[in-house]
Amino acid sequence: QVQLVESGGGLGQTGDSLRLSCVASGLTIHRPTMGWFRQAPGKDREFVAAITGPSDIENKADTVKSRFTISRDNAKNTVYLKINTPKPDETGVYYCAARPNYIGVIRTARDYRYWGQGAQVTVSS
Numbered sequence: 001q002v003q004l005v006e007s008g009g010g011l012g013q014t015g016d017s018l019r020l021s022c023v024a025s026g027l028t029i030h031r032p033t034m035g036w037f038r039q040a041p042g043k044d045r046e047f048v049a050a051i052t053g054p055s056d057i058e059n060k061a062d063t064v065k066s067r068f069t070i071s072r073d074n075a076k077n078t079v080y081l082k083i084n085t086p087k088p089d090e091t092g093v094y095y096c097a098a099r100p101n102y103i104g105v106i107r108t109a110r111d112y113r114y115w116g117q118g119a120q121v122t123v124s125s
Helices: none
Strands: 003-007 010-013 017-025 033-039 046-052 057-060 068-073 078-084 092-099 119-124
Touching: 003 092, 010 017, 017 033, 017 092, 017 119, 033 068, 033 078, 046 068, 046 078, 057 068
Parallel strands: 010 119
Antiparallel strands: 003 017, 017 078, 033 046, 033 092, 046 057, 068 078, 092 119
16 A cells, blocks of 8 residues: 655745655655646645656645745655645645656646545744
């Protein structure tokens, strides 16, 4: 059974740094494409970042390219999202997602197979 468990959310201010972690069980993360999405209250889930392939190719939403970093530690079966200088409108629940045995950037939520329960990130100005 595949499980994704996020942690590391919480309160932050613009100028802070936050790091979210997603620990996977039931699959090895170096094979799937892994992604992070954000969902603000009353809004659709939106793509934030993805990492794919043996070379860890990254793809990020334009609004976060210079401030967010996605990475993974295969030994720990963990994917990370480092958030630098978050903005108040980036408040929301951050979800980790996996598409097993697939190499390629995926930016659409429906194309991921497994999801974590989400981690709340609240950013104040």
